[in-house]
Amino acid sequence: RKEVEQDPGPFNVPEGATVAFNCTYSNSASQSFFWYRQDCRKEPKLLMSVYSSGNEDGRFTAQLNRASQYISLLIRDSKLSDSATYLCVVNPKAGNNRKLIWGLGTSLAVNP
Amino acid sequence: DTGVSQDPRHKITKRGQNVTFRCDPISEHNRLYWYRQTLGQGPEFLTYFQNEAQLEKSRLLSDRFSAERPKGSFSTLEIQRTEQGDSAMYLCASSSRPTLQSTDTQYFGPGTRLTVL
Numbered sequence: 001r002k003e004v005e006q007d008p009g010p011f012n013v014p015e016g017a018t019v020a021f022n023c024t025y026s027n028s029a030s031q032s033f034f035w036y037r038q039d040c041r042k043e044p045k046l047l048m049s050v051y052s053s054g055n056e057d058g059r060f061t062a063q064l065n066r067a068s069q070y071i072s073l074l075i076r077d078s079k080l081s082d083s084a085t086y087l088c089v090v091n092p093k094a095g096n097n098r099k100l101i102w103g104l105g106t107s108l109a110v111n112p
Numbered sequence: 113d114t115g116v117s118q119d120p121r122h123k124i125t126k127r128g129q130n131v132t133f134r135c136d137p138i139s140e141h142n143r144l145y146w147y148r149q150t151l152g153q154g155p156e157f158l159t160y161f162q163n164e165a166q167l168e169k170s171r172l173l174s175d176r177f178s179a180e181r182p183k184g185s186f187s188t189l190e191i192q193r194t195e196q197g198d199s200a201m202y203l204c205a206s207s208s209r210p211t212l213q214s215t216d217t218q219y220f221g222p223g224t225r226l227t228v229l
Contacts, residue, residue, distance in 0.1 A: 034217070043203055043220040044155065087154055091216075099168075100218065102154030 001026050004090050006103035014111055017078050021106045023088030024070045030101075033064055033071050034089040038105065044087055048073070078110045114138060116221035118204050124227045125194055132190045133224045137206030144187050145218060146179055147203040148172070155203055161187060194228045201225050 006023045013019050025033075033050035048055065050062040050071050061074040075082055088103035117136045125131050137144050142163050147155035158177070160168045163184040173179075176194075181187040191198055202225075205218040 041201075041225075043223050046217055046219065049217065099157055102156075104152065104154050 003027065003101045004088055004103040006086075006088050006106045008104055008106060010107040010109055012109045012111060013078055015078060015080060017110075018074065018076045019078055019108065020072055020074045021086055021088075021108075022070050022072050023103055023106075024068075025088075025090045025101070026069070027090070027092050027101075028066075028069060030069075030090045030092045032091040033062075034091075034100075035060075035062055035071075035073050036087040036089055038085045038087055040085075047086070075108075078108075080110050080112060083108055083110045116204055116206050116219055118202075118221040118224050120224055121222060122225045122227075124229065126229050127194060127196060129194055130190065130192045131194060131226065132188055133202055133204075133226075134186060134188050135204030135206075135221055136186045137204070138208075138219060139185075141206035141208045141219075142184065143207045143216070144181060145205040145207075146187070146189050147205065149201045149203055149223075150199075158189075191226075194226075196228045199226055199228045 003026050011019055035047040036044040037047045038044045048057055048062045050064050052064055054063040059076045063072045085105040085107050087105045090101045119134045123131055144161045146158040148158055149155045157170050158173050159179045161181040164181050176192045179189045201223045203223045204221045207216045207218045
C-alpha cells in the first residue's frame with residue numbers, strides 16, 4: 001500500500017459544481033496534513049493545512065478522519081481558475097517536515 | 113517579492129556536463145529543502161538543511177549530486193556528469209521552525225527545469 005494515495009482523476013466538472021477529493025494515508029501516527037495546489041509546470045503552492053477539527057477557507061473545506069486515515073478537500077462553486085492538480089501531503093512526524101510524503105495528485109478540470 | 117527564488121528557471125545541457133542551481137529561501141526561514149519532480153509524480157525529497165547544516169540526504173541523491181548552504185542563506189545543488197534520467201523539475205522549498213502557533217509549512221520556489229540531451 002502506498003503511503004499516500006489519491007485518485008489521479010481527471011475530474012471534469014462544470015463551473016459552479018461542488019467537487020470532493022479524498023486522500024488516504026497508511027501511517028496512523030501521521031501528525032499533520034496539507035493540501036497543495038499545483039498548476040501545470042509550476043511549483044506547488046500551499047492551499048490549506050488540515051486540522052483535526054476540519055477547517056474552511058472560502059469555497060474550500062478540508063477535513064481529517066483519523067480513524068479511517070483519510071483527508072478530504074471539498075471545493076464549492078468551482079471556478080475555471082480552480083483547474084489544477086491538488087496534492088495531498090502528509091507529515092509523519094511532529095515538528096519534522098523533512099520527509100513530507102506527497103501523493104501523486106488529483107487533476108481537476110473545471111469547464112465553462 | 114519576498115518568496116523563494118530559484119535560478120536559472122530553465123537549463124538545457126548535454127549529457128555528461130555539470131550543472132549548478134541556486135535557491136534563495138525566504139529570508140527568515142532557517143530550513144531549506146530540495147526536491148525533484150517528474151511529470152505525473154509528486155515531489156521527491158532530495159535533501160534538507162537547517163541553517164548551514166545538511167541534516168538529511170535521500171538515497172535518491174547519488175554521488176553525482178551535491179548540495180551546499182555555506183552561510184545558512186542561499187543553497188546550491190550541483191549535478192555532475194548529468195544523465196538523461198536527471199531531466200526533471202528541481203524544486204527548492206523553505207520553512208521556519210514550527211512554533212505552538214504555526215506548523216512548519218514549506219513554501220516552494222518556481223523550480224529549475226532541467227533538460228539533459
